[in-house]
Each structure stands twice: as structure tokens, then as C-alpha cells.
Amino acid sequence: MAQQTFTLYRLISRLPRGKAIFSLLYSRKAPYFATVRPKVREVRENYAELSIANRKAVHNHIGTLHAIAVCNGLEAAMGLLAEATCPSDQRWLPRGLRVEYLAKSTTDLLCIAETDPADWAATPGDIDIRVKAVRTDGVVAVRGVIPVYVSMKPTTD
DSSP states (O other): OOOHHHHHHHHHSSTTTTTHHHHHHHHHGGGGGGGGOOOEEEETTTTTEEOOOOOOBBBBBSSSSSSHHHHHHHHHHHHHHHHHHHHTTTTEEEOOOEEEOOOOOOOOOOEEEEEEHHHHHOOOEEEEEEEEEEESSSOOEEEEOOOOOEOOOOOOO
16 A cells, blocks of 8 residues: 555646645545645655644634644644655554644644655664644644554565
8 A cells, every 4th residue: 555645646736736636535545634634735755744724623622723633634744754655565554643732733734744764774663753733933833753663565475
């Protein structure tokens, strides 16, 4: 499955409104992501970014983006990066999520996932994918790491 999503992104994103169409398809593949309505902006090896809107449906009791909604956006970005970067003979699985809440999420957020090429050179094994959620004023609201375990795909004989 690794790279099928990335291949689809590269094909569809070239079309008029292609990134919007891909964003809908991605949310259908992982339906829980639809709760934050991610808008995929860019996907390439070692990098992915998407935005999530500051809307009432994902607010907490103080009227800001709920922490778990933000984590949902960060995990969606991480998944896109992993799909674009994981070697085709390997698969990935997140092992957790470690985040720091640095500022209130009071605006739409840009969710970014990043790795370095050297991180993937040691696979199979563990990789820490760096994630952050950035407000429209440039303030990093959430920063963290999503540890991912990369293993060889089972062989079918």
C-alpha cells in the first residue's frame, strides 16, 4: 500500500481542483480524518502539509481548536509523509504521539510533517516523524513527534 497514496496524489493534484479532490479521497480512505476536513497542500518525500479550518464543529469548551482535532490533523500529515517516503518493500505503523501544546489554536492551522532522508536509510526500524501545527500568524501552536515503526512487507509465496 505504501506509495499508492502518493502516486494518486501526484496524478490527481495536477488536475484543476486536484488537491481538493485528493483531500476528499484521503478522508474517505481514513474516515476519521474527515472530522477535521484536511485540505492537502503539499506532499513529497520527507514532507507533507495540510491545513485544517478553525470551525465550531472541532472547537473545545473555550472556542479554540480542540487538542485532539489538532492531533488528528498532525497524524493525517504524518500519514501522507510516510506514504510518500516509505520504501515500496516496507510498511509503516505509528507507535504513538508525543505533543506539546505551546499556544492556543485560535486560527486555521497548517499541519506539517517532516523527516530527513537519513532517517529512512536505517529502515526497517523506528523513525521519529516531526510534526507541528502553525497558526496563520506564524505561531507554532503544537509541536511534537509521531514515532513510526517501519518493517518489511510480508512476502507471499
